[in-house]
């Protein structure tokens with residue numbers, strides 16, 4: 001079975017390919033001849049994930065899935081959410097984003113937040129979304145140097161280390177992205193087994 005992962009991030013493709021093994025062959029956007037940046041114009045993470053998958057399915061006529069992620073902070077009514085990458089401006093600076101978030105939470109006691117990944121799978125006649133969540137709290141200062149984005153100020157529930165103090169392998173065991181990917185893979189494997197019985 002061949003599926004397009006609507007990204008040109010080879011790291012993401014390798015990560016998913018390693019989990020699915022030989023049962024699926026994953027194509028990147030480049031592999032299907034899509035060289036443009038996919039639009040993300042919706043106001044929710046779910047909407048952006050759907051927009052990217054729908055665009056690829058309709059324009060290139062291939063079964064595909066797309067992901068979109070963000071950080072939702074309870075006391076900020078879910079901000080930065082779908083705007084996580086550009087929270088502090090179009091320069092997409094992780095450091096500026098962290099500074100802005102810490103400033104927005106100054107003096108606020110409720111530091112609860114979660115990361116969310118939504119993967120949208122579109123195949124002929126079907127569209128499914130898989131959601132992975134990682135709950136935790138926003139700490140008051142940066143901790144650790146690993147990872148990216150908001151990792152230095154996010155401590156997962158039940159842990160004392162921030163995501164940036166964990167190794168990639170430790171983060172991948174609990175991350176929102178890994179949880180959404182695992183659901184997608186379980187679904188695809190179920191479908192393959194189901195169709196091989198017919």
Ligand code: IMP
Nearest residue numbers: 067068069070071084085148149150151
């Ligand atoms: P994307 O949709 O995976 O590109 O994620 C959008 C933005 O959400 C990133 O640029 C980060 O600001 C934030 N984000 C998503 N996942 C993570 C994560 O695992 N750690 C830290 N920040 C993240």
